[in-house]
Amino acid sequence: MALFWLLIGVLSLAVVLALRRFPPVLPGSLVAVLASIAAVALWDLDGHGVDVVGPIQLGLPHLGLPDGGRWRRRSPPSAAGRRETVW
Numbered sequence: 082m083a084l085f086w087l088l089i090g091v092l093s094l095a096v097v098l099a100l101r102r103f104p105p106v107l108p109g110s111l112v113a114v115l116a117s118i119a120a121v122a123l124w125d126l127d128g129h130g131v132d133v134v135g136p137i138q139l140g141l142p143h144l145g146l147p148d149g150g151r152w153r154r155r156s157p158p159s160a161a162g163r164r165e166t167v168w
Contacts, residue, residue, distance in 0.1 A: 092116075096113040096116060
């Protein structure tokens with residue numbers, strides 16, 4: 082299991098360093114990320130214990146104010162800039 086992690090890391094570093102020698106048509110880090118995504122998809126590395134990010138939600142996040150968990154416990158002067166904290 083740790084061998085997969087080590088192999089992906091070493092190969093990614095090798096790709097990034099190797100592509101520094103060529104004109105910057107594509108950034109080496111982008112190529113390394115795309116190759117890592119392809120490796121996970123082709124060889125089912127997430128099924129072999131390699132941690133992946135997983136599904137990512139599409140679209141923009143919802144806009145709004147924070148729920149105020151920590152802000153409600155502050156007094157008005159400290160919310161205005163004094164360095165008092167309650168937690």
